[in-house]
Amino acid sequence: MTNPIATTHCYRLVDDLIEVRGSGFPYQRWLEASLAGLPEQAPTPLTTDRYELRTRSATTTLLYNDVPSAAGSADAMAEQLILTLRQRAVDQAGSRVAVHAAAVAGKEFTAVFPADSGAGKSTLVTRLAQAGMTFLGDEIILVEPRSCEVIPVPLPPRVDPTFCGLHESVRRDIPDGTSNSAFVPLVWLTGDHPAGRPAGVSRLLVVVPRYVPGATTSIHRMSRAVAATVLARNTYASPEHSADRLAISALLMRRSEAFSLTYGDVSDAAALLIQGEGDPWLSRRDAS
Amino acid sequence: MSEAPDVEVRPAAGIVAEELDGEIVMVHPATQEFFVLNETASATWNVLLAEPSLTRACETIAATFDVPLAQVADDVGPLLERLIAAGLLTVHPVDSDGRG
Numbered sequence: 001m002t003n004p005i006a007t008t009h010c011y012r013l014v015d016d017l018i019e020v021r022g023s024g025f026p027y028q029r030w031l032e033a034s035l036a037g038l039p040e041q042a043p044t045p046l047t048t049d050r051y052e053l054r055t056r057s058a059t060t061t062l063l064y065n066d067v068p069s070a071a072g073s074a075d076a077m078a079e080q081l082i083l084t085l086r087q088r089a090v091d092q093a094g095s096r097v098a099v100h101a102a103a104v105a106g107k108e109f110t111a112v113f114p115a116d117s118g119a120g121k122s123t124l125v126t127r128l129a130q131a132g133m134t135f136l137g138d139e140i141i142l143v144e145p146r147s148c149e150v151i152p153v154p155l156p157p158r159v160d161p162t163f164c165g166l167h168e169s170v171r172r173d174i175p176d177g178t179s180n181s182a183f184v185p186l187v188w189l190t191g192d193h194p195a196g197r198p199a200g201v202s203r204l205l206v207v208v209p210r211y212v213p214g215a216t217t218s219i220h221r222m223s224r225a226v227a228a229t230v231l232a233r234n235t236y237a238s239p240e241h242s243a244d245r246l247a248i249s250a251l252l253m254r255r256s257e258a259f260s261l262t263y264g265d266v267s268d269a270a271a272l273l274i275q276g277e278g279d280p281w282l283s284r285r286d287a288s
Numbered sequence: 289m290s291e292a293p294d295v296e297v298r299p300a301a302g303i304v305a306e307e308l309d310g311e312i313v314m315v316h317p318a319t320q321e322f323f324v325l326n327e328t329a330s331a332t333w334n335v336l337l338a339e340p341s342l343t344r345a346c347e348t349i350a351a352t353f354d355v356p357l358a359q360v361a362d363d364v365g366p367l368l369e370r371l372i373a374a375g376l377l378t379v380h381p382v383d384s385d386g387r388g
Contacts, residue, residue, distance in 0.1 A: 225311035229322035232315070243304035246315045246322065250306035 051084070053077055089140050090236045096142040096151060097248050098236040103136035103150055104128045109203040109282075110150050111273065112141065112256075114234040120211035120266065127270040140236075145248050148204060148255045204256040205282075206231065207273075215264035217272055219281045227258035294382045296340040297368060300375055305333075316375055323374060329367055341382060342368075 052063040053074070060077040062070045062084075070080050090098045101114040102121035106128075113121045122138040129135035136152035143150055206227050207219070231249035232242070259281070263269035272281070299305075302317035312330040315322050325333055332349065339345045346364060350357045371377040 223309070223311055223324065225306075225308040225313040225324045228306065228308060228313050229324055232322055242315045242317065242320045243302075246304055246306060246313065250308060250313065253308055 051081055053081060086140050089142065093142055093236070096144050097252075099141050099143055099231065100139065100234040100236065101141050101231075102138045103141045103152070104133040105136055105150075106133045106274070109205050110136070111205045111207050112150060113207050113209050113261075114231050115209050116234075118211075119209050120263070121209060123266050124209060124263075124269055127266050128273060131270055131274050133274070143248075143252060145251060148252050150204070204252075205259055206253065206256045207259045207261050209261045209263070209269075211266075212262055212264055215262050217261075217263040217265060217268040219259050219261045219272055221281075222258045222260040224253045224256070224258045227256075228253040294341055294343040296380045296382055297336055297342055297345075297372075297377045298340050298380065299337070300378050303376055314376065319375065321374070323376065332364060332367060333371075336377075340380075 050063075050065050052066075054061045054063060055074055058073075059071055060074040061068050062077045062080055064084075070077060072080075099112070099114060100116075101112050102125040103110065103112045104125045105111075111128075113119075113124060115121050125133075125135060125138050136150060141150055141152065208222065208227060208230050228246070228249040231252060232245040235245040235249060237245050261269060261273075263272075272279075275282075300316070303314055304317070305312050305314035307313075307330065310327045310330060312325040312333055313322065314325070332345075335345050335348050335352075336342075339348055342364075346357060346360045349355075349364065350360045353360075368377065372379060
């Protein structure tokens with residue numbers, strides 16, 4: 001967060017065009033990777049909104065279209081920026097369903113991890129991205145209900161840096177199970193694992209993660225009905241639309257395979273998931 | 289069960305349910321709580337949807353699964369209590385002509 005470079009970067013978020021300045025995150029690379037994975041679309045007029053983090057002295061100001069909207073520490077304003085962008089993804093989901101989940105794509109499958117904050121979603125998918133999987137999101141993804149296509153919301157993940165060995169120099173006393181909103185400073189992936197949507201990946205896994213300190217890593221198939229309730233609980237929708245959330249979750253689960261992942265070590269969990277097809281846990285396909 | 293007056297049990301208003309792999313997942317519209325019924329409970333739920341009369345529903349289950357009626361009553365009773373307590377089912381008296 002001390003990156004002083006204030007070059008102009010553009011970042012496409014859903015159907016909007018957002019310009020972010022001064023965040024230190026390589027948005028341009030993420031933008032290019034994201035657009036490369038998107039299907040051809042008819043040109044549509046894009047709204048251009050501009051966010052900027054401007055630091056003077058010890059105070060950072062978050063500007064929205066050149067108007068100051070908040071001020072505080074650099075960490076707090078970066079956090080504010082991320083939360084704002086994520087909220088935009090939800091607001092602009094349109095016919096797509098916004099789900100509170102992390103997701104990655106590998107060669108054999110796309111894995112969606114719906115879970116409450118503190119379950120380890122961000123750390124797990126960051127670790128998977130480091131191992132070569134494609135990062136699709138650590139907190140919000142969009143799902144096209146008709147095709148069940150997972151659409152990435154590639155905002156940078158917030159993780160405990162020591163957990164992933166990203167910034168060994170940063171040591172913080174963070175208790176297990178802490179919500180990722182507590183993880184500051186924000187840690188950007190380097191851009192070596194860009195977001196995108198690989199073609200030809202048809203197998204969708206819904207993996208419900210459960211971080212249990214000291215537990216041996218294990219993964220098992222679970223009831224798709226139970227997984228549907230987890231998805232429904234983590235779907236962004238107003239409470240009066242719970243029936244819609246359930247219907248969409250059931251639709252998604254009918255095309256998915258459901259797994260329960262218990263882990264005490266994120267590296268073990270990532271290794272298990274990376275092993276891929278051919279392993280007993282993944283050998284049987286039961287998606288209808 | 290045959291000595292007790294018959295009742296009809298019906299899904300509470302607004303209950304939305306989906307079936308996946310023989311299990312029913314449902315949401316209560318007022319509490320926003322989600323529930324999952326296992327295969328046995330789902331089968332019972334489906335019988336009750338088709339036959340709200342508790343007596344006749346138990347007879348149907350006994351015939352379908354070839355188990356004594358008394359055992360069905362013992363098994364279904366606790367399930368119904370939980371479903372009613374969760375607000376998923378409502379109980380209605382049956383009129384003298386057999387209609388709820």
